[in-house]
Amino acid sequence: MRTAISIPQNCLIVLLLGMLSAHAVVPPEIQSGDIEAQVHIDLPAKKGINHATAAVVWLKPVGGEDPAPAPPPGHFTLLQKKRTFSPHLLVIPVGSTVSFPNDDPFFHNVFSLFNGKRFDLGLYEAGSTKDVVFSREGVSYIFCNIHPEMSAVILSLTTPYFTTGDTEHAFKLLIPEGEYELHVWVEGVPQPSLDQLTRRVHFARGAANSTTINAKGLPQQPSGHLNKFGKPYEKDATPVY
DSSP: OOOOOOOOTTSOEEOOOSSOOOOOOOOSSOOTTEEEEEEEEEOOOBTTBOGGGGEEEEEEEOSOSSOOOOOOOOEEEOEEETTEEESSEEEEETTEEEEEEBOSSSOBOEEEEETTEEEEOOOBOTTOEEEEEEOSSEEEEEEESSOTTOEEEEEEESOSOEEEOOTTSEEEEEEESEEEEEEEEETTSOHHHHHTTOEEEEEOTTSOOEEEEEOTTOOOOOSOOOOTTSSOOOTTOOOOO
């Protein structure tokens, strides 16, 4: 599933490959000067997790007289149903609004304590919704304070040049040739380790335009998370909501 947003024509076409759970910003047509860039990430195998469907690559132009403008904000939805956030991964332009409708027959309490956007929506009942504006760039890990099994991720970006990967950990985009700063996010990997993967890359017509990132040695975050008070969820406790 993806959401199309019109942006100026000098921006790239984002190619979404495979079964994606992220929304993407897509310009209306391919530009004649675009070239295909490919990024491949070598990741350690981990039982039960497909890194390719929970990873994002984005490019920020470096220098140049005509830098790509930031994509315009949009309105997105992260649905709560059957104690699950859908989609699990959402990529949005900075300044976008995300609605959190509750489609379950009980209360939820959505919150995030991370640098992308810190918020606490409090308790709200079935059939109601609340909105959050993601006004800064970053990664927001989304949880429910009542149901610890619920989790989602929202990436808010200032560049329209991004995509998620296919089942072979390959990321492909059509972009103008030039110098870029390449960023990578992979679910389950600590942010300091991901920051070390940031690098300068140059894509030019007639070149291979392919780069590989070796991330096999990256550490993995332990599973589980704390509630909004910074304390463990009560074990074996039946939610009262």
